[in-house]
Amino acid sequence: MNNINLIAQSFWVKLATMSIAGIKSTVTIKPVRQPTKFVRDAIRRIKDIPVSPRDFYYYFTTWDNEEKMLGTIYKILKNFKWVSEKYDCDDRAKLVSALHSILFELNSCGEVYCKVTDKNGKTIAHWANIIVTSDGSVYLFDMSNQGIAMKLASGKYKMGKWEYEILNARF
DSSP: OOOOOHHHHHHHHHHHHHHHHHHHHTOOOOOEEEEHHHHHHHHHHHOOOOEEOOOSEEEEOOHHHHHHHHHHHHHHHTTSOOBTTTBSHHHHHHHHHHHHHHHHOOOOEEEEEEEEEETTSOEEEEEEEEEEOTTSOEEEEEGGGTTEEEEOOSSOEEETTEEEEEEEEEO
16 A cells, blocks of 8 residues: 655645745846747748647747756756656656746747657657747757757757757647
8 A cells, every 4th residue: 555644745845845936036037928920930940840839928038048047957857867658758858848937937948759860870759848049049958868958950950969850849
């Protein structure tokens, strides 16, 4: 029989909530608000792929701010080890987007489904993150690839140990 210690759980929930509030208190970003079309157009300038929006308006900042925010997210998530089918690439990508939203009140970080090819030519399905900045630039961020980020131009992207081909995006 499973047992959950509700007193201990209550303590840790409170601590996590206070930690999130603490991180939020260190951030002063003036976001730029844009309609869904801004996200769709920015991504489609890179590659004409399906983009599934979730919001009517999006809030963006500069890449300089994004780098710092992704650094904070990476420091948190690197402590949680990969668990196949339970906490793998799709879960990490969703969590990066959620933390980006809850910690920094920006919804400019989405998830991308892609094919990645390793140095031996093996191709697998993979999820990573895509970030659109206030100037319409698009970046790929992959928690599963040592938290590396790069600006996207077009085509396939070699980043760290993998080559990426982006197939669709969810925002």
